[in-house]
Amino acid sequence: MVELKRTDLSVRAERAILLHTILHKDKDNKDSLAELMSLAKTAGAKVLDSVVQRRRENDPSFYIGKGKVFQLAALCKDKEIDVVICDDDLAPAQVSNLEKVINTKVIDRSELILDIFAARAKTAQAKLQVELAQLEYTRPRLKRMWSHLSRIEGGIGTRGPGEKQLEVDKRLVSKKVFVLKKRLGQIEKRRKHQAKARKEHTTVSLVGYTNTGKSTLMNRLTDAGVFVEDKLFATLDTKTSLCELGNGKKVILSDTVGFIRKLPHHLITSFEATLEEIRWADFLLHVVDVSSPDVIGQVDAVNNVLKELECDKKPTIMVLNKVDVLKDSSIITFFQSKYDNIVTISALTGQDLEKLKQEMVRFANKGCAEIKLECGVSDGRLLAYIYENSRVLNRTFTNSSVHFHIVIEEKNLSKLYRLGGEYLTVTHIS
Ligand SMILES: Nc1nc2c(ncn2[C@@H]2O[C@H](COP(=O)(O)OP(=O)(O)OP(=O)(O)O)[C@@H](O)[C@H]2O)c(=O)[nH]1
Ligand SMILES: [Mg+2]
Structure with missing residues (x-):
C-alpha cells in the first residue's frame, strides 16, 4: 500500500x-x-x-x-x-x-x-447578489478570465461564476445577468412589501465598518441570535428583529453587511435590496471600533458609503464600541468634539447598554409629545384614538375617569385635542 x-x-x-x-x-x-x-x-x-x-x-x-x-x-x-x-x-x-x-x-x-463575498454568501439572496456583482465586474474582463482559468485552477479570484461561464460567450453572460436581476427583483418586491408592513414601528439600522461589533450589539439588544465572528464580512444578509428599549418602547432593529474602503461599486448596486433597509430606517446606529488604530479612517470610509447610499443626512447615534479594550481615551474626546450624539459602550461586556437604549428612546421619540391627560370612562372615541395612535406608558382608573401617560406623534396632536379630555402636562420632545 x-x-x-x-x-x-x-x-x-x-x-x-x-x-x-x-x-x-x-x-x-x-x-x-x-x-x-x-x-x-x-x-x-x-x-x-x-x-x-x-x-x-x-x-x-x-x-x-x-x-x-x-x-x-x-x-x-x-x-x-x-x-x-x-x-x-x-x-x-x-x-x-x-x-x-x-x-x-x-x-x-x-x-x-x-471572492470573499462569494465564499461567505449563505442565503439565496446573498448568493444571487454576489453572483450578479461578479458577473457585472468580470463581464468586460471575460477574455482575461478565460486565459486565467485555462492556466490556473481554483484559488482566490476564480471562485463563483467564472468557472461556470468558461465555455460561454458574452451574450450568454448578459442573459444570465438579466435573469439574476429578474430573480433579485422578485425577492426585492417581497422584501419591500414586508418592510412597508413593519412601518408601524420606528426602524433602526446598524451600520459600520466590518468587524466593529454590529452583530454582537444586535444580539445584545434583541434575541435575533446572529452570527458573530472575528473576521471581515461575517454578516452578508440583513437580519431584522424587534428590540425592546424599556418603558414599553419597541423599535425594529436591523443588522446588515459591514462597510470597507473602496467597496466595489457593483457590490453596492447588487446589494441594493440588502442595503435598502438602511434607507428605510428612521435613524442609524453607526457602530465604531474605538479600539482600532485605524478608527478615524474606518469612520470616514463608512461615511463615504453612506453618502453613496444617500443616507448621510439621516439622524445617527455614534456608538463607540469595544471601550473595554480601549487604551487611550483621547479618541473619545475627539469624537465628542466632532459628533453630537455619542454613546460609549462595550457590546461584549454589556457596559453602558442602558445609556444607549435611553438615547435610542430619545431618538425614537423625536417629533413626539409626552402627555398626561384625564379622559372620561365613557368617552369611547377619545379612548379608541389613544389606544390606536399613541404609546401608553401608564394608565390608572378611577370610578369615572382614566388617567393616561402617553407618547404620541406631534402630527396626531390636533386630532387628539379635538376629541376632548383634560390635559395635565404636555411635553414636546425634540
Ligand atoms: N473586546 C471587544 N470585542 C468585541 C466587542 N464587540 C464585538 N467584539 C468582537 O469583535 C468581533 C466582530 O464582531 P461582530 O459582531 O461579528 O462584528 P460585525 O460588525 O457584525 O462584523 P461584520 O459582520 O463582519 O461586518 C467579534 O470577535 C466580537 O466578539 C466589544 O465590545 N469588545
Ligand atoms: Mg456582523
Whole structure:
C-alpha cells in the first residue's frame, strides 16, 4: 500500500504578494495596505511580502513602473508566489500586461472582495447578489478570465461564476445577468412589501465598518441570535428583529453587511435590496471600533458609503464600541468634539447598554409629545384614538375617569385635542 504523505492532504493556501502605489497627490495611505492585508488573509491567502511604489500617477499599461515590474517578477519567482493582489482596481489591459511579464496570476481589490463575498454568501439572496456583482465586474474582463482559468485552477479570484461561464460567450453572460436581476427583483418586491408592513414601528439600522461589533450589539439588544465572528464580512444578509428599549418602547432593529474602503461599486448596486433597509430606517446606529488604530479612517470610509447610499443626512447615534479594550481615551474626546450624539459602550461586556437604549428612546421619540391627560370612562372615541395612535406608558382608573401617560406623534396632536379630555402636562420632545 502506498503511504499518503501528510502534505498530500493539506490544502495549500495561496502564496501572495501585495502590490500598492502611493501617489504624490495622496497622503501615505498605509491603512489601505493594512486593510488589503486583512482582506487577503480573510480570503485564505498567505501574504509573504508587499511591493510599494511612490509615483506621480499609476502607469496606464502596467500600473507600476516597468523596472518595478521586473523586480516583482523576480520576487514572485524567488518566493514561489501564486497570486499578486493589487490594492487598486486594474484595467483589463494592465492585468494582462502584468501577468505576461511576471507569469503569475494578478487580481485586484474588487476581485478579492467579491471572492470573499462569494465564499461567505449563505442565503439565496446573498448568493444571487454576489453572483450578479461578479458577473457585472468580470463581464468586460471575460477574455482575461478565460486565459486565467485555462492556466490556473481554483484559488482566490476564480471562485463563483467564472468557472461556470468558461465555455460561454458574452451574450450568454448578459442573459444570465438579466435573469439574476429578474430573480433579485422578485425577492426585492417581497422584501419591500414586508418592510412597508413593519412601518408601524420606528426602524433602526446598524451600520459600520466590518468587524466593529454590529452583530454582537444586535444580539445584545434583541434575541435575533446572529452570527458573530472575528473576521471581515461575517454578516452578508440583513437580519431584522424587534428590540425592546424599556418603558414599553419597541423599535425594529436591523443588522446588515459591514462597510470597507473602496467597496466595489457593483457590490453596492447588487446589494441594493440588502442595503435598502438602511434607507428605510428612521435613524442609524453607526457602530465604531474605538479600539482600532485605524478608527478615524474606518469612520470616514463608512461615511463615504453612506453618502453613496444617500443616507448621510439621516439622524445617527455614534456608538463607540469595544471601550473595554480601549487604551487611550483621547479618541473619545475627539469624537465628542466632532459628533453630537455619542454613546460609549462595550457590546461584549454589556457596559453602558442602558445609556444607549435611553438615547435610542430619545431618538425614537423625536417629533413626539409626552402627555398626561384625564379622559372620561365613557368617552369611547377619545379612548379608541389613544389606544390606536399613541404609546401608553401608564394608565390608572378611577370610578369615572382614566388617567393616561402617553407618547404620541406631534402630527396626531390636533386630532387628539379635538376629541376632548383634560390635559395635565404636555411635553414636546425634540
Ligand atoms: N473586546 C471587544 N470585542 C468585541 C466587542 N464587540 C464585538 N467584539 C468582537 O469583535 C468581533 C466582530 O464582531 P461582530 O459582531 O461579528 O462584528 P460585525 O460588525 O457584525 O462584523 P461584520 O459582520 O463582519 O461586518 C467579534 O470577535 C466580537 O466578539 C466589544 O465590545 N469588545
Ligand atoms: Mg456582523
